[in-house]
Amino acid sequence: MLAAALPAAAQDLLVRDATVHTAGSAGTLRDHDVLVQGGVVRAIGPDLAAPAGVPVIEAKGRPLTPGLFGGLTGLGIEEVSGERATVDSGLALGAMTPAHEGSSWRPEFDVDVAFNPHSAAIGVNRVEGITFTVLSPAALPGGSFVAGQGSAVLLDGRYDAAIPGTRSLFIDLGSDASGLSGGSRAGQWMLLEQAVAEARGGGGEGLLTRAGRAALARYLAGGRVVFHVDRAADIRRVLAFAKQQGMRPVIAGGNEAWRVADELKAANAVVLLDSLANLPDNFDSLSSSLENAARLHRAGVRVGFTQRGDATHNARKVRQLAGNAVAHGLPWEAGLAALTSVPADTFGLGGQRGRIAVGLAADLVLWSGDPLEVTTVAEQVWFGGVPASMRSRQTELRDRYLAPKGDLPRAYTR
The missing domain is CATH 3.20.20.140 (Metal-dependent hydrolases)
Structure with a gap:
């Protein structure tokens, strides 16, 4: 998972090579990077340098939107x-x-x-x-x-x-x-x-x-x-x-x-x-x-x-x-x-x-494809640069009942 490389309290990251949908006057920026420090967007542009110790997320052209x-x-x-x-x-x-x-x-x-x-x-x-x-x-x-x-x-x-x-x-x-x-x-x-x-x-x-x-x-x-x-x-x-x-x-x-x-x-x-x-x-x-x-x-x-x-x-x-x-x-x-x-x-x-802009909180979502398509999924959500857990009650139930059947009924976790 994308969040696995990030410490639990991280507020710094660099999302590299994303299609950045700013939802603002800048519109859509292709092949751009977004640098987050202290939970706030600090820079947006192509080929940004990653400060020492800042985790890098390789978007590979995927869409990045505000939350x-x-x-x-x-x-x-x-x-x-x-x-x-x-x-x-x-x-x-x-x-x-x-x-x-x-x-x-x-x-x-x-x-x-x-x-x-x-x-x-x-x-x-x-x-x-x-x-x-x-x-x-x-x-x-x-x-x-x-x-x-x-x-x-x-x-x-x-x-x-x-x-x-x-x-x-x-x-x-x-x-x-x-x-x-x-x-x-x-x-x-x-x-x-x-x-x-x-x-x-x-x-x-x-x-x-x-x-x-x-x-x-x-x-x-x-x-x-x-x-x-x-x-x-x-x-x-x-x-x-x-x-x-x-x-x-x-x-x-x-x-x-x-x-x-x-x-x-x-x-x-x-x-x-x-x-x-x-x-x-x-x-x-x-x-x-x-x-x-x-x-x-x-x-x-x-x-x-x-x-x-x-x-x-x-x-x-x-x-x-x-x-x-x-x-x-x-x-x-x-x-x-x-x-x-x-x-x-x-x-x-x-x-x-509400926008991806320098100085605003880094509430971001990286998507698998067009975010307005129902077949697209959110691959990672961030609040102020902190990665949210991508687990929910539904994903837990899905994984429990799709797991291979063991000695106990699936209703039991162990």
Whole structure:
């Protein structure tokens, strides 16, 4: 294995003769070397000299990319999706009641504190090139469509994984959330306006707790808010609301986003979409298209990717979203940026990660081939120049049950 030649705490290495996909203004650099010292990229260029004692990785022309964004997930806060006791992503305090009786509206709910860096789901996705994700709280029955807060986290096994300055508020809108707003999306806007009035100190009916008012107020001063929304008309309403309230909007889902591309561009909004959404699965997605990402990109809208459904355990499949978007008209470089620099910039990591550039953290992935092809594998992942283990629960199970049968059943390790 590539990591075998590196000491466990190495932060220095030279990757020689790689196809370096910088995900930045430098584009793709062929036959280039990347020198990492102290966990940071120090030089990029052809024929770099290896300092004494620095391990050399011979890439032999293979692709080298920044670490990939896993999308909006519950990695580290969801262990087994079917076992509720292991899922910490949602808050359900019962039916909406006045705050003094225990309101279910809790924008102060922050999933970061439940993060477990040793979740088996993290290892499964990390070995396939996923190095960071954004923890996404879930709107549950008995809770609120203002789901709570979550931050970007690194997936290198550290306990203090949440990255300062990356926290976002998550709000679910549209038909999927109508059950949490009296059965009407119009009720969502009524309740949001009331919550904003309370957060601004303008009175109200006690929808929020004191902590909730303080939490929401922080996002009314330029805070980042992720709106899960699909219908074009609802997206336009989100953009108007965000502008009025001083929020920085991020659209997650956006199945009909291409229909309002000009408005999204004018609002400088980022869209995190699932490029496999084609045939509509509800009335909010009648205009879904495999060309959604390409059309948005042509209009100048920044595009990233996140999955719908079981995004946590299948975060590694986000590469498939990018590859399919490229197959339907998105430029290849934009597809890679959608997995690296765009989400890094969107969530406040752009000055630290998301590109291969001098001065940035050396979160790198060496691939066996085109990283947007599903048959390609990550051969080695590095966090700050430190090689990650390329073992996971899945690889351990694979090796156990492919091993020659011994005297004991394969369920026994010895």
